[in-house]
Amino acid sequence: MHTSPATVEHLSGDPRIVHISDIHGYLTDARSALRAVGDAEGYRDLVTTDETGRLHWAGNDYVLVVNGDVIDRGPKNDECLEMVWRLQNEASPGRVRYHLGNHELAIVLPSFVRWPDTYSTGLDASERRAFLERASQRAVTAAYEGYRHTYSHAGQNEPFDVAAVNDAVQTAADELLDAEGDDEALQKRLEREYNRVFALGGGGGRGPDAGLCWMDFAHLDPSAPPQIVGHTKRVSPVRNGNVVCGNIIRMNHRSPGGEGVLIEGPESLEAIRRSPDGSVSISSV
Secondary structure, eight states, X not given: OOOSOSBGGGSSSXXXXXXXXXXXXXXXXXXXXXXXXXXXXXXXXXXXXXXXXXXXXXXXXXEEEEOSOOSSSSSOHHHHHHHXXXXXXXXXXXXXEEBOOHHHHHHHSGGGOOOTTOTGGGOOHHHHHHHHHHHHTTSXXXXXXXXXXXXXXXXXXXXXXXXXXXXXXXHHHHHHHHOOSOOHHHHHHHHHHTHHXXXXXXXXXXXXXXXXXXXXXXXXXXXXXXXXXXXXXXXXXXXETTEEEXXXXXXXXXXXXXXXXXXXXXXXXXEEEEOTTSOEEEEEO
């Protein structure tokens, strides 16, 4: 389905890369953040809105990176997933990237995550299989290579091969789909074999030895390869040396406004954020 190379280099025209992460079931905030692109001075629409409020791909020259954790926490998990699938289907192949976060990992490897009363851990077998099928088709991957930054949910301190980690997600999904009955032993093997992506790290997750779905921003060294990540909550985008964290959806949910996106161009990295009064601001990151 989505077999385009996971790098902006294969696209012509220098498209801007829009980053959003950690939607966590907050559909209203996600819609607001994505619509903010077209509301910002000098930017064309990323999405359009129909009469029901649903978003659609506007057809302009962008790449959208949905950098993990679309689900859990908020009230509209199915709707947030449906929004991502719709945008993928409407855009040209490879223009809407959806990365595994630790909450999607709870679907792929449920033996490792036992959160009570969450969407990801409450899926039945058929719903989990449907998600794995999308990962097998590369509609869900782990990383994307931008102009100067590599995108993944949580990042790494050492360089990693984007194609290899995306292959790992597809291979793991294929093996899980082929498994019969309880696949707990298989999940444990996959976590070890593809630890660069799946490893939880010490202390049950977020440790310095965690994989691309789990490492906490506090463990990313300023000298790490240039990356854009989500995962760790921030009120506004935060730069630490070469690494930028753009998880600004859920932190701002308790007060209206503050949600936004990062936009990378060939020579720039900017944040577009919506204020509580609905206005939109642009700042360099």
